[in-house]
Amino acid sequence: MSPFLLAIAVSACTAGQDALASAPSAPITTAAERACVPEGAAWRALATEADRRRLRRWRTAWADALAGARTAGNGADVDREGALLDPDAVLAGPPPPGDYDCRTVKVGSQNDLLAFIAYPPFLCRIRSENAHLAFTRLNGSQRPVGRLYPDGERRMIFLGTMQLGDEQRSYQYGVDADRDMIGILERIGPRRWRLALPSPRFESLLDVIELTPRNRR
Secondary structure (H helix, E strand, O other): OOOOHHHHHHHHHHHHHHHHHHHHOOOOOOHHHOOOOOHHHHHHHOOOHHHHHHHHOOOHHHHHHHHHHHHHOOHHHHHHHHHHHHOOEEEEEOOOOOEEEEEEEEEEOOOOOOEEOOOOEEEEEEEEOOEEEEEEEEEOOEEEEEEEEEEEOOOOEEEEEEEEEOOOOOOOOOOOOOOOOOOOEEEOOOOOOEEEOOOOOOOOOEEEEEEEEOOOO
């Protein structure tokens, strides 16, 4: 690259970073803007302000969800899940691309109904996509779809949307606040991960998706 073009690129990155600083809730939309964002900060530049608030309160939401489940008489169910529902049971290591059995556990209640429910496993997939990992639930009536962004050594941040029913395409993130999702993906054991979704829009106070590779060799 010529010095002239390099100067233009540096100037564009600086201007883009200044714009992000002055408007932190505006999602990045162009390839040039994305290229100027450091890898570890990518999700912060993309996340909506509402989702950043949800993520900042993740531990409070987790504690409220567990307390609500225990108060409702589901303490034994919570204890049975072990590391899956322990917010501090975290190990280093991202999930490899491939197919997974994914089991959703909903904890706490927004409407004083069920405070704990564990669903049977469904099929989901993690794949490489444009230098990122992408997560997709492939079946069921509520299907999270989105990307995973590095955030330190022990976790990744999920930004995505909820695909419902017989919809063939997912919403773009940031278009519909009721469909937007943010979560934390962490390894919690040998060949075992979880995707924790604090303060989901509906039903529960915390959703946790357990991921175990279908190929168990």
